[in-house]
Amino acid sequence: MSHMQGWAVQQAGQPLVLTAFDLGPLGAEEVEVAVDYCGICHSDLSMINNEWGTASFPFVPGHEVIGRVSALGAQAKGLKIGQRVGVGWTAATCMHCHQCLSGHQNLCAQLLPTIGGGHQGGFADKVRSHWAWAVPLPDGIDLASAGPLLCGGITVLRPFLAYEISPTARVGVVGIGGLGHMALKFAKAWGCEVTAFTSNAAKAGEARAFGAHHVVDSRDPKAIRGMAGTLDLLLATVNVPLDWAALMGTLAPLGRMHVVGAVMEPIPVSVFTLMLGEREVSSSPTGSPIDIATMLDFATRHDIRPQVEMFPMGSVNEALKHLAEGKARYRIVLEA
Numbered sequence: 001m002s003h004m005q006g007w008a009v010q011q012a013g014q015p016l017v018l019t020a021f022d023l024g025p026l027g028a029e030e031v032e033v034a035v036d037y038c039g040i041c042h043s044d045l046s047m048i049n050n051e052w053g054t055a056s057f058p059f060v061p062g063h064e065v066i067g068r069v070s071a072l073g074a075q076a077k078g079l080k081i082g083q084r085v086g087v088g089w090t091a092a093t094c095m096h097c098h099q100c101l102s103g104h105q106n107l108c109a110q111l112l113p114t115i116g117g118g119h120q121g122g123f124a125d126k127v128r129s130h131w132a133w134a135v136p137l138p139d140g141i142d143l144a145s146a147g148p149l150l151c152g153g154i155t156v157l158r159p160f161l162a163y164e165i166s167p168t169a170r171v172g173v174v175g176i177g178g179l180g181h182m183a184l185k186f187a188k189a190w191g192c193e194v195t196a197f198t199s200n201a202a203k204a205g206e207a208r209a210f211g212a213h214h215v216v217d218s219r220d221p222k223a224i225r226g227m228a229g230t231l232d233l234l235l236a237t238v239n240v241p242l243d244w245a246a247l248m249g250t251l252a253p254l255g256r257m258h259v260v261g262a263v264m265e266p267i268p269v270s271v272f273t274l275m276l277g278e279r280e281v282s283s284s285p286t287g288s289p290i291d292i293a294t295m296l297d298f299a300t301r302h303d304i305r306p307q308v309e310m311f312p313m314g315s316v317n318e319a320l321k322h323l324a325e326g327k328a329r330y331r332i333v334l335e336a
Contacts, residue, residue: 006124039064167191
């Protein structure tokens, strides 16, 4: 048996309370990870408030875990006690379905998220996952800021990997926040010409510092029309409705708009806008273990670090309030 202590939400929208959980015996293919750091993602906030209707209470949020392997199941592979690993959105998948066997484990129908669904997350002293989802961390990575890479980082890099985006591509990023600032850094390091779209003029300087070559006011229709037909990839990182028709107009022939923000409203798309330029609209949820490992290697090689604010784990409710009020610049990490 193994017990954990974690900051749990008992009912939707309520403050988190330090709670003890009995995790039961360690599964044969599970690993237990002692938590050193855990990022706070807006998805944690959405689950705490049950905005998606999928939360099962009580549960411990947190799915951007950086820690050390503290226990291994009898059939866990490729890891050793004390090894530094990261655990992201996914705690386990079936490992035998078509999606898992074809390298798309993040699309497994039996995917168990790290938070919710009866699994306890990383706002705690320990967390568990299937061994394949405890991804070894490369030497030289900055441990304190690495947590957000496990969710936000792979989320924004996934389309570059999945669609073989060229380093000569022209890439636009909509929204310079928790996801968007990482997208700018990755796109710049990928070699692309990068345009940031932001409604906050005060962020223009920061956007350039993160990697943008150009900054466009997303509230200025004339400025957006000036980008018509120029972008090979437009990455939408916000979770609010936008002028989708205007943004689609920025795509070059064969261009793609890829949505990674959790937009709840339907996105209207004109078929002719797609058809006449062979344009595409797509989306994706995080990535497979090998995608995450590739992302971590790339981030380490290019010294891509999320911009983070640190809070002690015991101040988790203050940190969540800071995020909910839109004050985070740009990710928050809890230190155990």
